[in-house]
Amino acid sequence: MENWWIYRGAADPHAGVLRLPDPPPWRAFNGGPPVVPHHDQDPGAPRRLGDHRRAVTYRPREHELELINAALYLRRPLLVTGKPGTGKTTLAYAVAHELALGPVLRWPITSRSTIQQGLYDYDAIGRLREAGLKGREAGADDPDIGRYLTLGPLGTALLPYERPRVLLIDEIDKSDIDLPNDLLDIFEEGEYRIPELRRISSEHPDVAVQTADGGEATVHRGHVGCRAFPFIVLTSNGEREFPPAFLRRCLRLELREPDSEQLGRIVEAHLGTAAQAAGEDLIDRFAERRNSGSLATDQLLNALYLTSAAAVDGNSSREQLADLIMRHLESDADET
Structure with missing residues (x-):
């Protein structure tokens, strides 16, 4: 076992993430005051990892451990390819479990997935309907707008947590051709903006919104930026090629079938x-x-x-x- 490894592929959770050194200067982020994560028990972990009392099913090989830890050190997404059943999605759950990083934020990709869906959802129709039932007009400066805005898995992962959240972007190779390119700026800058909240930021600079994991977070002036860049696992069955600019921002790991x-x-x-x-x-x-x-x-x-x-x-x-x-x-x- 290498001394520099933070994630060791062990079954028992530990606080090794606290030993993670500061990021390289080009991957340092300061998204604002820390947000306390909403950490209920991860409902997906038992299905992916099995009975924690006996073992965690994912047992990475040495070169896999090296790439996983390199992604943690460099604050870079990990693009994981391999045949079905090789443990691509399990990897994300295993890292979250061992490093005690809370529930995995999962974004399943289809051909209709957009960057907007990953960042946040704004229920404008629901807001107008409720305003009509109450006999009032839903003005642009309505502070209750946060009730109709929910951060997506990617948007939640980029909140300013002290420790990285684990984000699983599952089957990225099923996406529309534009999605990998749309992710480039997010991966590089670690931030995004919500226009619906920026428009009311003068009157209401802080708006409470819902998060993808069932919690709540306050967004300041419509801007969300990370402090600890999330540990992002993108899975692919190898059914398509990705643009070089996208690959440059990821570390690539190919999983072999379990023996x-x-x-x-x-x-x-x-x-x-x-x-x-x-x-x-x-x-x-x-x-x-x-x-x-x-x-x-x-x-x-x-x-x-x-x-x-x-x-x-x-x-x-x-x-x-x-x-x-x-x-x-x-x-x-x-x-x-």
Whole structure:
């Protein structure tokens, strides 16, 4: 284990993030008075990490640890590519869990996603409707505008927290061609502005808004800027290329598929030690079938759970049922 590592790939949370040195001068930010994060229990962590009492499923290799820590030191986003089931999204949850950085802020990307959606949502129609029901006009200087404005996952991550928040931008390769370019300025400057609040900043400089994690934050004069640049994980299945300017602002990590030993630890964390021991044959079968086509790790977990819950008798019928779940992802037609 390298002494400079902040994130060590361990199962137990620790305060190692406090040892993180100051950022390089070109990545230093001072977005204003610190904001206290809203830290309820992360609902996504148990699904991604399994039973914390036994293990955290993500067990990074040494070169992966080096790149994760480099992203933490340099305050740069981490672009993670790999086949389905290699642990791309789990990486974000594992870092948040070990470094005690609170719930992961997740932004799932589709072809319709825009930078605006990631930053904030302004419910102008809801505001006008409620004003009409109350028999008044929703003026531009209405201080209640904050009730209709919710910061998105990216917008929340860029609040001036003392410690970095973890932001997962999931499947960035599904985005419209313009989104990676739209992210460039945000990644470089660590700030953004909300025009709806800037217009009333003379009369109402401080407006309380809702955050993506269910909390509340005060926005000063319509400006949001980070103090600790968030730890941003962008996942990609490698289905498209990104512009050089975007890649220049990221560190790139390609995850390999987990081997049989890692698969065993994943099964143990999610289904227990007994399931791991009883399912060794199916773990080996999964690893063997993966040599002839793509499989995702959750297919193995589903197969093990199903064959256990269905109490299938006999190795032959058990394997046949597992094979129905562990079908190659490239085609609906699979060998039997």
